[in-house]
Amino acid sequence: MCLFLAKVGFYMTEQIDKALAREYEAGFVSDVESETFEPGLDESVIQRISEMKGEPEWMLEWRLSAFREWLKMEEPDWALVDYPKIDFQAISYYSAPKSMKDKPKSLDEVDPELLRTYEKLGIPLIEQQMLAGIAVDAVFDSVSVVTTFRDKLEEAGVIFCPISEAIKKHPELVKKYIGSVVPKKDNYYAALNCAVFTDGSFVYIPKGTRCPMELSTYFRINEQNTGQFERTLIIADEGSHVSYLEGCTAPQRDENQLHAAVVELVAMDNAEIKYSTVQNWYPGDENGKGGIYNFVTKRGICHTSAKISWTQVETGSAVTWKYPSCILKGDNSVGEFYSVALTRGRQQADTGTKMIHIGKNTKSTIIAKGISAGKSNGSYRGLVRMNPGADGARNFTQCDSLLIGDQCGAHTFPYVESRNPSAIIEHEATTSKVSDEQMFLCRQRGLDPEKAVSMIVNGFCKEVFKELPMEFAVEAGKLLEISLEGSVG
Amino acid sequence: MSNTKSLLTIEDLYASVEEKQILKGLSLDIKPGEVHAIMGPNGAGKSTLGYVLSGRDGYAVDDGSVTLNGEDLFEMETEERARAGLFLAFQYPVEIPGVSNLEFLKASVDAQREARGEDAITSADFLKEAKAACKQVNLPISFLKRGVNEGFSGGEKKRNELMQMLLLKPQLCILDETDSGLDIDALQVVAEGVNSQRSADRSFIVVTHYQRLLDYIKPDFVHVLSDGKIVKSGDASLAHELEAQGYAWLQKEPAEDELEG
Numbered sequence A: 001m002c003l004f005l006a007k008v009g010f011y012m013t014e015q016i017d018k019a020l021a022r023e024y025e026a027g028f029v030s031d032v033e034s035e036t037f038e039p040g041l042d043e044s045v046i047q048r049i050s051e052m053k054g055e056p057e058w059m060l061e062w063r064l065s066a067f068r069e070w071l072k073m074e075e076p077d078w079a080l081v082d083y084p085k086i087d088f089q090a091i092s093y094y095s096a097p098k099s100m101k102d103k104p105k106s107l108d109e110v111d112p113e114l115l116r117t118y119e120k121l122g123i124p125l126i127e128q129q130m131l132a133g134i135a136v137d138a139v140f141d142s143v144s145v146v147t148t149f150r151d152k153l154e155e156a157g158v159i160f161c162p163i164s165e166a167i168k169k170h171p172e173l174v175k176k177y178i179g180s181v182v183p184k185k186d187n188y189y190a191a192l193n194c195a196v197f198t199d200g201s202f203v204y205i206p207k208g209t210r211c212p213m214e215l216s217t218y219f220r221i222n223e224q225n226t227g228q229f230e231r232t233l234i235i236a237d238e239g240s241h242v243s244y245l246e247g248c249t250a251p252q253r254d255e256n257q258l259h260a261a262v263v264e265l266v267a268m269d270n271a272e273i274k275y276s277t278v279q280n281w282y283p284g285d286e287n288g289k290g291g292i293y294n295f296v297t298k299r300g301i302c303h304t305s306a307k308i309s310w311t312q313v314e315t316g317s318a319v320t321w322k323y324p325s326c327i328l329k330g331d332n333s334v335g336e337f338y339s340v341a342l343t344r345g346r347q348q349a350d351t352g353t354k355m356i357h358i359g360k361n362t363k364s365t366i367i368a369k370g371i372s373a374g375k376s377n378g379s380y381r382g383l384v385r386m387n388p389g390a391d392g393a394r395n396f397t398q399c400d401s402l403l404i405g406d407q408c409g410a411h412t413f414p415y416v417e418s419r420n421p422s423a424i425i426e427h428e429a430t431t432s433k434v435s436d437e438q439m440f441l442c443r444q445r446g447l448d449p450e451k452a453v454s455m456i457v458n459g460f461c462k463e464v465f466k467e468l469p470m471e472f473a474v475e476a477g478k479l480l481e482i483s484l485e486g487s488v489g
Numbered sequence B: 001m002s003n004t005k006s007l008l009t010i011e012d013l014y015a016s017v018e019e020k021q022i023l024k025g026l027s028l029d030i031k032p033g034e035v036h037a038i039m040g041p042n043g044a045g046k047s048t049l050g051y052v053l054s055g056r057d058g059y060a061v062d063d064g065s066v067t068l069n070g071e072d073l074f075e076m077e078t079e080e081r082a083r084a085g086l087f088l089a090f091q092y093p094v095e096i097p098g099v100s101n102l103e104f105l106k107a108s109v110d111a112q113r114e115a116r117g118e119d120a121i122t123s124a125d126f127l128k129e130a131k132a133a134c135k136q137v138n139l140p141i142s143f144l145k146r147g148v149n150e151g152f153s154g155g156e157k158k159r160n161e162l163m164q165m166l167l168l169k170p171q172l173c174i175l176d177e178t179d180s181g182l183d184i185d186a187l188q189v190v191a192e193g194v195n196s197q198r199s200a201d202r203s204f205i206v207v208t209h210y211q212r213l214l215d216y217i218k219p220d221f222v223h224v225l226s227d228g229k230i231v232k233s234g235d236a237s238l239a240h241e242l243e244a245q246g247y248a249w250l251q252k253e254p255a256e257d258e259l260e261g
Helices: A002-020 A043-052 A057-072 A113-121 A149-155 A163-171 A172-177 A188-196 A436-444 A448-463 A470-484 B046-054 B076-085 B101-116 B121-135 B154-168 B185-198 B235-247 B246-259
Strands: A035-038 A095-096 A132-140 A142-149 A159-164 A203-206 A215-222 A231-236 A241-249 A257-258 A262-267 A272-279 A291-302 A306-316 A318-322 A325-328 A336-343 A349-357 A363-372 A375-388 A394-403 A409-419 A425-434 B009-015 B021-028 B037-039 B059-068 B084-088 B096-100 B172-176 B202-205 B221-226 B229-234
Touching: A002 A057, A035 A113, A043 A325, A057 A188, A057 A375, A095 A436, A132 A163, A132 A425, A132 B229, A142 B059, A149 A159, A149 A262, A149 A349, A149 B235, A159 A163, A159 A262, A163 A203, A163 A231, A172 A203, A172 A231, A188 A291, A203 A215, A203 A241, A203 B221, A231 A241, A231 A272, A257 A409, A257 B084, A262 A272, A262 A306, A262 A363, A272 A291, A291 A306, A291 A336, A306 A318, A306 A349, A306 A448, A336 A448, A336 B076, A349 A363, A349 B084, A363 A375, A363 A409, A363 A448, A375 A394, A409 A425, A409 B235, A436 B076, A448 B101, B009 B046, B021 B046, B021 B059, B037 B046, B037 B235, B037 B246, B046 B059, B046 B084, B076 B101, B084 B235, B101 B121, B121 B154, B154 B185, B172 B185, B202 B229, B221 B235
Parallel strands: A132 A215, A203 A231, A215 A241, A231 A262, A241 A272, A257 A291, A262 A291, A272 A306, A291 A318, A291 A325, A306 A336, A318 A349, A325 A349, A336 A363, A349 A375, A363 A394, A375 A409, A394 A425, B037 B202, B037 B221, B084 B172, B172 B202
Antiparallel strands: A035 A095, A132 A142, A159 A203, B009 B021, B009 B059, B221 B229
16 A cells, blocks of 8 residues: 555656656757957946947937936845845857848848758748748847838838837837837846847837737847847837747856846837737756746836736746836737746746736736646736725736645735725635646546646636737747646556 | 446555645446445545545545546546546536636647647637527526636536636446535536536536436445445435445444444
């Protein structure tokens, strides 16, 4: 009897070990000759970044003022994550493939090794091979490698280009909106990003235009000891509509790498922005060695009757600190947040959203699904604030946590501030386990344990997956399946 | 009949849950096509038998052997036993939120087909079969789209179990108190479903506390399980005897033997 139970215990441990030893499929390193700054950060480094990018003077000034603010700020420690102090002087703040120095004019001039990298990741950049209907901006370490389908987008008046290019070609738009949603001093990592951001995507959708295709940015960290500080700015002018997808991976390395991005969304009157993320940064090994620190500030502002919808599926990173938020400034504006956050091994995630209701009859919906396996910790942290002027505002929040195994943790930290008596706030939270009964039922019907877990977890995430664009929903389901391989015995 | 090869042979089975021995020397032989009813008082080990046979975690086999079609059952994982044709209809079917009945059933059927070296069933064919099964157990078609057992009533859950049985076409069906919590109409639906599946190569173990179900599903054999072993076996008339006299007289028997001795 004891022997039998011991066998069961062994079997489970074995399965979990197998899951943790699972290979990170995007963990390869590309052999690309790079030009990388020496580690270290001071004003001269920022000047050099600005110089490399050929930026105008105002941009450099903006960076330097952010840097001076950053020096005065303290690293936040309120999140439920635990990691050794980051030595910001040990990080290199710029790395670019050498072949990008004289920027290629067309795809034919792009280093084939770079194209192969993206192909290996399932993102072919040759337009003929691409999924029709998705334009991609591929960011490799500190620079944008290529942006596809630009001609077609230009016909519609849509601007989709690397932000470094937008700074030069569309300075009036960048100057007006950069830092308008996430101010320079907003938080420690945002301030750092303002000082040292290297590339990212810029999107402008003109008035009344429905963007003719999905826009997508694919971020890849390759170089060792570098941080990635990308910056994305999306402006949807009055009555326009855009769906934007973001994907991320990094090689498998023993050192931790820092990713501190800023994303700003501006939805003018009656505009709609749908922003979807499938994040699969390297999560570190089973002992918590290596992996990406993902400290990201994402925020959007909604003007009258505008809508911003954040959908994210987060499976990677060693430590995640991320709260895509909506400022519902205009009357009748709508904010949505749909999230699946999966942690396993020793991953830690503190993620959620902020919905700031300022305008009248503003509405927000939050559906957050956390899945914890292994020895990981997942936290939902969310703020719903109803300002005094937010008459008739409504929020609905649903936080569900699913635990797999008995060594993981799930935590929920909802913050609610209502200063308007007519506002209605609803909050529902559940915690459940993949139960022995569910597993037994599935296996009794002939399903193997891995298939059973992935089916149960997919069912748990259904409400979020249905918000993703079709291609991403399939990818997200697969990603979960791979991530969960053998996590239950 | 004795020449026919056995489908299931249980020999002197001892099994425990949480270090407490529940089955204490149970033996049973089932041939293809037979329906065996297992009756007995609460705590006799009726449900434990179903769980031990189907391989639920936490149910430990201490001694004895079980073969299914001549194969050692305890050498197989839970899902392998299912693929070998063993089906358990649960007494308390569990919910799997967000996973549709159709998705779950197709995955189950495909897993079993794959084990037999067959291709996955096409969605169109499966939908046709599933709709027919739904109709047979008197569930609206819409139940195929709902989450597995999600928000189903007690009776609906039992009928859903039966639907799974119809689609998986197992060789050995273990019905664990399928009658509990069913009103007479639902009971009839379930019984008709089971009866429609009776065939020369499919056997049933019908576990029940009450004789009522056996009015609808006529067993070939009735066994009384008490304190972890079969204390009495007979034909269908034994069930009526039990209904009239209860289980107490069976449990007293050994005491009387001791007095005489």
